[in-house]
Amino acid sequence: MNREAVLHHFVDLYAHQPERLSKQVRIELALRQAITRQWPSGLRLPSHRALADSIGVARQTLALAMRTMQEEQLLTTAHGQGTWTCKPFSPTPAAPPETAISQRAQRVLQGPGASMIQSGAFVPGIPDIAQFPMRKWRQLYASVTVPQNALLLSYSTGGYGPLKRAIKEFLERWRNIRCDTEQIIITDGTHNGIELCAVALADVGDTVAMESPCYWGARNVFTAAGLDIDMVPWHPGQGHVLPNAPRKAALAYLTGSQHYPLSVVTSATDKQRLCDALSPDYVVEDDYEFDRDDHTNLLFDPQSPRHLLVGSFSKMMFPGLRLGYLVVPHHLAGPMNRLRSELFREGRMLDQAVLAQFIFDGDLDAWCRRIQRDYLGRQQVLHDQLCSLPSVRRVSPPSNAISLCVEFEPPVDDVQIAQALLKEHLIVRPLSPVCARHDPRVGLVLGVGMLSGETLSREAQRLRRCLEALLR
Secondary structure (H helix, E strand, O other), rough: OHHHHHHHHHHHHHOOOOOOHHHHHHHHHHHHHHHHOOOOOOOOEOHHHHHHHHHHOHHHHHHHHHHHHHOOOOEEEEEEOEEEEEOOOOOOOOOOOOOOOOOHHHHHOOOOOOOOOOOOOOOOOOOOOOOHHHHHHHHHHHHOOOOHHHHHHOOOOOOOHHHHHHHHHHHHHHHHOOOHHHHHEEEEHHHHHHHHHHHHHHHOOOEEEEEEOOOOHHHHHHHOOOEEEEEEEOOOOOEEEEOOOOOOOOEEEEEEEOOOOOOEEEEHHHHHHHHHHHOEEEEEEOOOOOOOHHHOOOOOOOOOOOOOEEEEEOOOOHHHOEEEEEEOOOHHHHHHHHHHHHOOOOOOHHHHHHHHHHHHHOOOOOHHHHHHHHHHHHHHHHHHOOOOOOOEEEEEOOOOOEEEEEOOOOOOOOOHHHHHHOOOOOOOOOHHHOOOOOOOOOOEEEEOOOOHHHHHHHHHHHHHHHHHHHHO
């Protein structure tokens, strides 16, 4: 490549980088793409002055970007002689053994999993962590980490007692659930609670019935536990569409009062009808997202011998907390507590003590009321932008939850659309990969936790423009 061709290519790559990024970052992205994908190794670049002038930036800005490329060993320079490209060395990997990981693990990895990107515009499943009262949280940590509380550094036995009492009272206030503290098991988040249910209540090869669309995380946990999964399509207002000869299920896993990922209220009547048809040994209900007034949509009964409730504080507060709870029937409380201790041990006592005090002081109630009002307003903004788009079948009504779902008319390729939006730094999750094979629904799952105010309005308009182009 001659000097003019290199300059023209560099200018073109720079122009295609998002304008909201800094000039230095745009230069780095353009150079990285050219060196790793297009330019040959050992290509001598034009002078710094020529490169800087070609895109209209200061030489100092270009020099900082070039230094980053040198640190990444994509460029090499000799003082007074010039700068050359260096292709990254990619050694040929050794052939992996045929049985590198188990078949169960392979099935998990083949399905939709957790995105490597956990922040950004419209990333689903992430609450607003920017407004969380972190100062109060730090103060509570300081108050519990005193010499007299050295026992908080040891294993717990069944969970921190005051936290169980705090959760019991919280469930009574917000979910109208009256249970005993002995029925509450403290878990390391929702996945840990679901895994405990899978191990304690089913054997390898047993069947678990799940709603379609489903929460991908729960499906992965059940797959890893060696359970067979039967997915039953659920349609708001229509109920569940059962196969002609449904299999006997050891477990039925159902969403709580707010369906995830459809982000609409569920129906206790629908869930009861499904359980009557399947007669599962146990019913696990995941109270993924909720507000104060939707508890009538729960099927869970704390006095029932076969109903369990999974809950998490990660969606209420912040994902890194990784604390949740499991409410189990009286006859399972002892065995499942012991099983949890044997399999996972128990710790996190400092975190549990802080969370208990946070609830007792009324801070969790105040935070939930405040942030759910915010989520409702944010969902309204997003709903108004998306509801009139071409090929849109329905948008979930605004709610107090952090998630929103837009469904498209088939045959829209929601996976391809999600990948195209990712290139625009708009992070969404396609709906079709979490649907049953015979459930043709397509759409996108979005979150409102990471955006607010003018930023939300601006990004919602940008999302609409991108979707208009993609859907046409």
